[in-house]
Amino acid sequence: MSRIAKRFSETQEAGRSALIPYVTAGDPDPGVTVPLMHDLVAAGADLLELGVPFSDPMADGPVIQLACERALAHGTSLRGVLDMVREFRREDADTPVILMGYLNPVERMGAEHFAKAAAQAGVDGVLMVDLPPEESAELTGVLESAGIDPIFLLAPTTSSLRMRHVADAARGFIYYVSLKGVTGSQTLDAGELGARLDSIRGLTALPLGVGFGIRDAATAAQVARVADAVVVGSAIVRLVEQYPDQPEQFRIAAAEIVRGMRTAMDAARMAEAPATA
Amino acid sequence: MKQAVDWAAFPDARGHFGPYGGRFVAETLMGALEELQGAYERYMLDPEFLAEIDADLAHFVGRPSPLYHAERLSRELGGAQIYLKREDLNHTGAHKVNNTIGQALLAKRLGKNRIIAETGAGQHGVATATVAARLGMECVVYMGAEDIQRQSPNVYRMRLLGADVVAVNSGSRTLKDALNEAMRDWVTNVDDTFYIIGTVAGPHPYPAMVRDFQSVIGREARAQHLEMTGRLPDALVACVGGGSNAIGLFHPFLADESVALIGVEAGGEGIASGHHSAPLCAGRPGVLHGNRTYLMEDDDGQIIPTHSISAGLDYPGVGPEHAWLKDIGRAQYVSVTDDDALRGFHRMTRTEGIIPALETSHAIAHVLEIAPTMKPNQSLIINLSGRGDKDLNTIARLEGIQL
Numbered sequence: 001m002s003r004i005a006k007r008f009s010e011t012q013e014a015g016r017s018a019l020i021p022y023v024t025a026g027d028p029d030p031g032v033t034v035p036l037m038h039d040l041v042a043a044g045a046d047l048l049e050l051g052v053p054f055s056d057p058m059a060d061g062p063v064i065q066l067a068c069e070r071a072l073a074h075g076t077s078l079r080g081v082l083d084m085v086r087e088f089r090r091e092d093a094d095t096p097v098i099l100m101g102y103l104n105p106v107e108r109m110g111a112e113h114f115a116k117a118a119a120q121a122g123v124d125g126v127l128m129v130d131l132p133p134e135e136s137a138e139l140t141g142v143l144e145s146a147g148i149d150p151i152f153l154l155a156p157t158t159s160s161l162r163m164r165h166v167a168d169a170a171r172g173f174i175y176y177v178s179l180k181g182v183t184g185s186q187t188l189d190a191g192e193l194g195a196r197l198d199s200i201r202g203l204t205a206l207p208l209g210v211g212f213g214i215r216d217a218a219t220a221a222q223v224a225r226v227a228d229a230v231v232v233g234s235a236i237v238r239l240v241e242q243y244p245d246q247p248e249q250f251r252i253a254a255a256e257i258v259r260g261m262r263t264a265m266d267a268a269r270m271a272e273a274p275a276t277a
Numbered sequence: 278m279k280q281a282v283d284w285a286a287f288p289d290a291r292g293h294f295g296p297y298g299g300r301f302v303a304e305t306l307m308g309a310l311e312e313l314q315g316a317y318e319r320y321m322l323d324p325e326f327l328a329e330i331d332a333d334l335a336h337f338v339g340r341p342s343p344l345y346h347a348e349r350l351s352r353e354l355g356g357a358q359i360y361l362k363r364e365d366l367n368h369t370g371a372h373k374v375n376n377t378i379g380q381a382l383l384a385k386r387l388g389k390n391r392i393i394a395e396t397g398a399g400q401h402g403v404a405t406a407t408v409a410a411r412l413g414m415e416c417v418v419y420m421g422a423e424d425i426q427r428q429s430p431n432v433y434r435m436r437l438l439g440a441d442v443v444a445v446n447s448g449s450r451t452l453k454d455a456l457n458e459a460m461r462d463w464v465t466n467v468d469d470t471f472y473i474i475g476t477v478a479g480p481h482p483y484p485a486m487v488r489d490f491q492s493v494i495g496r497e498a499r500a501q502h503l504e505m506t507g508r509l510p511d512a513l514v515a516c517v518g519g520g521s522n523a524i525g526l527f528h529p530f531l532a533d534e535s536v537a538l539i540g541v542e543a544g545g546e547g548i549a550s551g552h553h554s555a556p557l558c559a560g561r562p563g564v565l566h567g568n569r570t571y572l573m574e575d576d577d578g579q580i581i582p583t584h585s586i587s588a589g590l591d592y593p594g595v596g597p598e599h600a601w602l603k604d605i606g607r608a609q610y611v612s613v614t615d616d617d618a619l620r621g622f623h624r625m626t627r628t629e630g631i632i633p634a635l636e637t638s639h640a641i642a643h644v645l646e647i648a649p650t651m652k653p654n655q656s657l658i659i660n661l662s663g664r665g666d667k668d669l670n671t672i673a674r675l676e677g678i679q680l
Contacts, residue, residue: 055579056453056565058460059303065447077577103301103564108578130301130564134291157308157467166304180305181465 003096003124004047004149004172008207008228011046017224017265019044020209021258022100022233024051024067025084026076028240032247034087036254041095043255044262049127049231052081052101059129061182063234063241070240078105078114082121089122098125098151098172103139112142119146125172127151133169140169153177154200167204173229174206179213183234188213190222197226217257217264224265225272232261282605284531287598292481292568295604297597300480302460302567309467314482316387321489326382333378334493337411338368340375342494344501344658350628357511357651359644361631361661362498362526371634371663372494372522373404377473379490381408384471391415391470395459397424397452397518398589398636399431400663401475406440416440419458421451424588431667449582452518452592456566476519477596480567484596491525498658499529506656512537512647515660516639517610518554518590520599522662527608537609539647540599541639543585544612552584556595557603557610570597586615586671587635589663617642622665622672634663635671 001009011018021040025033037048053071057064078101085097099118106114106128118126126148131139133152140150149172154163157180167174176197178188197208210223211231223230236254243249292298300310320326334340343366347359364372377394384392392409394416396402402418409416418435422444425432435442448454456479463472477484477491495513502510513530515523517540530536545553553559556571563572565580573581573593585591602608613621618635621642626632633641640659648657665672673680 055448055581056457058457058566059305059464061461062447069448072579079577104572104574104580105578107563108561108574108576129303130567132300132302132304132307135299135301153304155303155305155308157305159308159311162307162311177303177305180467182461 002147002149002172003094007046007096008173012228015269017227017269018046018209018229019258019262019265020047020049020229020231021045021236022049022051022231023254024053024064024071024237025081026053026071026074027067027237028070028247028250029074030076030080030084032251033084036251037088038091039251039255040258041092043258045095045258047096047098047229049098049100049233050081050085052078052099052105054102054105057102059182061234063238064183067237067240078109082117082123085123086121096124097122098127099123100127100129103128103131106139111139115142115146115148119148123148125149125151127153127175129153133166136169144171151175156180156196163200164203167200167206170204170206172206173209174200174204175231176200176208176210177212178210178223181212183212188219190226193223194226217260220261221264221268224268230261230265288481288485292485294598294601296562297569297600298481298484299569300567301564301569302480303464305464305467306480309463310480310482312387316383317482317486320383320386326386329382330379334375338374338378339366340493341497342366344498344505346505347629350625351648353628354645354648356649356653358653358656359648360502360510360656360658362494362658364494364522364660364662365631365633365664369400369404369407370666371400371404372491372525372660373401373475374407375493375525376475376487376490376521377401377404377408380471380473381412381414384414385412387471389469389471391466392473393417393419393459393462393470394473394475395419395452395455396475397455397591398587398634399424399428399435399667400589402440402442403431403434403438405473406435406438409440410438417462418442419445419455419462421449421455422446423450424452427671428588428667429670451583452588453580476521477524477598478519478566478568478570478594484568484598487521488524488528488598491521492528494522494525494660495527495529498526502656502658509533509536510658511535511651511655512539512657513660514539514541514640514644514657516541516590516636516662517557517595517599518543518592518636519594520596522660524596524598526658526660531607538602538607539643540608540610541643542610542612543587543590543639544614545584547614548612553612554583554585554591554593555612556593557599558612562600565594568597570594570600586618587639589634589636590639611643613639613642619675621645631661632665633661634665635668637662
């Protein structure tokens with residue numbers, strides 16, 4: 001069983017919604033990332049999403065664009081990100097790591113070469129934001145051969161026909177984009193979200209993670225009631241701007257926000273338990 | 278190229294030109310692109326829609342644009358007869374309006390009343406703001422902060438036309454960043470917003486759709502040249518940034534194998550300097566802005582900063598059909614430096630009384646090289662894709678003159 005499947009079976013068994021923090025690798029500088037990953041796990045993260053910086057992050061809002069610029073200014077490359085995962089794995093053999101990014105750096109490295117190197121480093125899943133299943137045959141093939149789950153997105157705008165297609169291609173879990181917009185956008189309607197997830201559950205047995213627009217513990221708790229996993233990104237990454245040149249303070253603040261979300265999510269599930277048990 | 282190519286079969290149903298093109302976007306946009314593709318395929322066969330476009334092109338844009346025999350320049354160069362396809366005479370001063378008319382009418386059919394666009398030199402932004410004003414649509418134009426500086430007359434034109442011009446301060450603050458920002462707007466407002474892309478790049482169906490709207494250039498030029506000379510031209514020359522004016526001229530000639538197709542990229546300070554915008558001449562295939570094509574990137578797959586004297590060519594990618602035409606050898610792509618483009622600019626202005634855009638000046642500069650190597654009974658067509666009024670500040674500044 002893959003690390004991702006194992007982790008979801010554990011959280012589901014425990015009646016918890018998994019918490020997946022996202023950080024951009026190399027932001028604010030490459031030395032921060034691995035210690036930060038350990039901090040996030042200690043604060044209650046179940047899986048980690050590591051952003052691979054790209055010069056033109058079209059699907060990201062200003063917070064993650066700036067994170068990419070900072071990381072690239074420090075020379076963070078895809079190979080560098082894989083080194084970070086390898087270093088993380090020395091002390092953590094269990095927490096799944098998902099790389100999230102854009103296709104071009106992977107194409108430049110070569111899909112097959114990338115898949116092998118990522119598997120050796122200890123990567124468990126790969127989500128390419130600008131790679132819909134229609135164009136993904138080559139990468140999906142080499143990822144699966146290397147034992148890495150290709151993760152795909154579903155959006156409120158995905159037609160039911162494509163939903164089926166995406167669900168067929170996806171492995172590990174499905175990432176549901178909770179709102180129209182870029183990462184770090186404002187609002188999220190938790191009521192409508194539940195109905196959406198129910199309709200996707202008719203198509204797939206994979207766990208459903210929800211991301212985009214989860215800004216605080218209260219929203220995370222709302223989403224935890226209906227989703228198998230909660231992905232939080234910009235809310236953490238924007239802390240870098242609050243603590244310029246204070247990476248230690250940033251790490252503490254990031255762990256704090258994750259801990260707060262963890263507590264709120266578990267409390268929300270607990271409150272639901274009598275009704276759903 | 279040994280065997281005959283069925284040019285009508287490209288792109289395929291999923292937008293591929295050989296290995297190039299396709300649809301590489303975030304999931305949220307896939308629905309909108311499917312809707313757009315459906316509308317484009319339906320309306321391009323709808324006589325009423327096509328008649329509406331033709332009427333607008335005739336009465337609002339002023340088409341057909343003339344094919345002008347530049348006799349004095351031809352004589353001075355002493356080689357091929359040079360013809361200019363006068364897209365600079367279109368309303369708004371460039372070829373860009375051919376496409377914005379078509380896309381805006383499509384937006385109207387789809388019931389979308391908010392138009393967004395990216396712009397580099399501002400020509401596409403002006404052409405978009407123009408049709409939006411005429412059709413009573415809301416219009417937002419994204420433009421790199423650096424381009425806003427160097428193309429201020431066009432910024433003012435767009436604002437006069439009622440468009441909201443948004444300065445983009447991310448990345449290199451040029452055309453590619455404006456495109457990123459327009460994509461972000463579209464992803465956020467996808468229900469009521471139509472994104473008018475200005476070139477033959479982006480996710481399918483844009484490269485095919487923009488080509489089809491711009492192909493009026495080549496259809497007219499082909500018929501005009503035949504009528505004026507009784508034969509086809511020997512070569513077509515056009516500047517290539519994203520490549521919409523070039524593909525618009527080239528496409529109706531693809532099956533005419535005797536006609537050489539030459540695209541001219543922006544060589545900036547020279548290919549060897551690394552400061553240029555010539556992905557076909559010096560780049561590699563990759564994925565950016567929704568399509569696979571030639572890109573300017575570093576060894577890590579990051580897009581690298583580009584340079585050109587002309588904002589409209591200052592872009593690290595190129596339309597996927599050009600990438601394919603290069604690979605199969607149907608078209609050839611060369612580059613021209615900033616300095617040579619300026620020489621082309623002045624030569625055309627002084628010799629023919631036509632002030633060309635700096636983008637167009639790249640194509641002219643290349644013709645200054647190749648025309649003398651051809652015979653006087655041969656001919657070539659330059660796509661005079663835009664007029665140079667917008668560039669007067671840039672040129673004057675280079676010559677130390679304060680306007």
